[in-house]
Amino acid sequence: MTPISFDLAEPHGPRRPVDVLIVDDSVVVRRIMAKVLAADDRFSVTGAVSSGAQAIDFVRNQPVDLVLLDMQMPGMDGLEVLPRLLASERKVQVVLLSGTCREGSEIALQALAMGASDVVAKPSAGHFSDNFVEHLLDRLGHLVPAPERNRTPERIDEESARLRPLGSMVRAVGVGGSTGGISAIMTLLSGLNPGNAFPIFITQHLPANFQPLFAEQLHRATQMPVVIAEEGLPVRAGVIHVAPGNAHLSLVREARGRVTIRLSRERCLHGSFPAVDPMFQAMARVYGPGACGVILSGMGRDGLAGAHAIIEAGGWMIAQDHASSAVWGMPGSVARAGLASAILPPGSIGELILDQWRAAA
Known part of the structure; x- marks a missing residue:
């Protein structure tokens, strides 16, 4: 799909980059992802952690707009961590990255049904081609911007x-x-x-x-x-x-x-x-x-x-x-x-x- 593009210029202020948390048990992948995002001024990497438990704690205490979440990790896997991240009062968006879960598969659709914003197939560490980087940045750049999420009505409106x-x-x-x-x-x-x-x-x-x-x-x-x-x-x-x-x-x-x-x-x-x-x-x-x-x-x-x-x-x-x-x-x-x-x-x-x-x- 080609959903809403990031346009994070506030109504009366300068453009603000998207705060991203990277969650992956591979230090190589975390470094590569951080380098990829740092080269794009739409994004700002606010943290990189190695486990689901660390991600939950980070989102609870730090400003985060978007979480890039590895599907396969020791301890809690991506599907276990996903609902806990989405339950955060910060209303983060979560994109699952998986080296084994094919885009369009039943597990990927299950993740979307649970509230993930997207599921992207991830190459193995050290094989991040230019095509994959372009594909990933395009998918991330088409998510709903933070200002739109912040205007979500509250319960009293209902x-x-x-x-x-x-x-x-x-x-x-x-x-x-x-x-x-x-x-x-x-x-x-x-x-x-x-x-x-x-x-x-x-x-x-x-x-x-x-x-x-x-x-x-x-x-x-x-x-x-x-x-x-x-x-x-x-x-x-x-x-x-x-x-x-x-x-x-x-x-x-x-x-x-x-x-x-x-x-x-x-x-x-x-x-x-x-x-x-x-x-x-x-x-x-x-x-x-x-x-x-x-x-x-x-x-x-x-x-x-x-x-x-x-x-x-x-x-x-x-x-x-x-x-x-x-x-x-x-x-x-x-x-x-x-x-x-x-x-x-x-x-x-x-x-x-x-x-x-x-x-x-």
């Missing part, structure tokens, strides 16, 4: 949010998510199997090479047909349509009424491919009052502009609640704007949509 009336039609459901969104999507869809009632569209911030496995896991979890969106593909009720990793999922209604997929690569406010906003905006144009948008866990505000479009078209929105979200940025922005008809955990969202569909049937 408690005081004004809710809109529930929608009276369900002609299509669109689900958008980012960090922590994968597990939320799986839970939501387990309670949402409408048969052939309406199409479901999903935009999850994921690198392109994860999309086939993500689609396969969706099918296993729901037993529903799942397709990765392609240009011109007819939209079918009862099918889950997943945005590809290199384009936005958009829609068009043809002259005879058939709805087909359109892929867009236009830059949008959030700079990510795929982004949630274009999907929601397309649903608003095509389905109007029958468009139901769901915004799940994720950093930033992707989905907010699209939520406005759905509401203006007469459709309705549901936001994931604060307690069940890994990051309440995306759902929180929709809730704070007064666009949500409900703020619920994923397991209850599917039930609500089906109840509204049955009531209108």
Whole structure:
């Protein structure tokens, strides 16, 4: 994917580099990584430690924006350390580096589902080629910037949010998510199997090479047909349509009424491919009052502009609640704007949509 690029210029101040902690049991790798990052003025290495326990202690006591975390280490491995780092009040981002875990593998997808921002295959120590360095810096440079994370709404915003009336039609459901969104999507869809009632569209911030496995896991979890969106593909009720990793999922209604997929690569406010906003905006144009948008866990505000479009078209929105979200940025922005008809955990969202569909049937 090509998500939001680092642009860490504060609204009224100078550009600030990203504070990075390197966690790897190899002293050679730590030195190489520190040298690579030191040569790029977007990053500042604030520490380099050799174990998960040291990383947890460091993040607790030092300013850190981004943690580069080795997957295989003595003691706690990367998957054990990951949730403890993400639980930090500093809201760090974590990129897992692995010499044995293939990008796009089930373990890598599990790490993303737990809240990792990315998983990058790491060469062995001493084999850091120029191509790998360029690839790594590109991936790191496309993460959500710290100022955006710092604007994550707090719990009080959920408690005081004004809710809109529930929608009276369900002609299509669109689900958008980012960090922590994968597990939320799986839970939501387990309670949402409408048969052939309406199409479901999903935009999850994921690198392109994860999309086939993500689609396969969706099918296993729901037993529903799942397709990765392609240009011109007819939209079918009862099918889950997943945005590809290199384009936005958009829609068009043809002259005879058939709805087909359109892929867009236009830059949008959030700079990510795929982004949630274009999907929601397309649903608003095509389905109007029958468009139901769901915004799940994720950093930033992707989905907010699209939520406005759905509401203006007469459709309705549901936001994931604060307690069940890994990051309440995306759902929180929709809730704070007064666009949500409900703020619920994923397991209850599917039930609500089906109840509204049955009531209108």
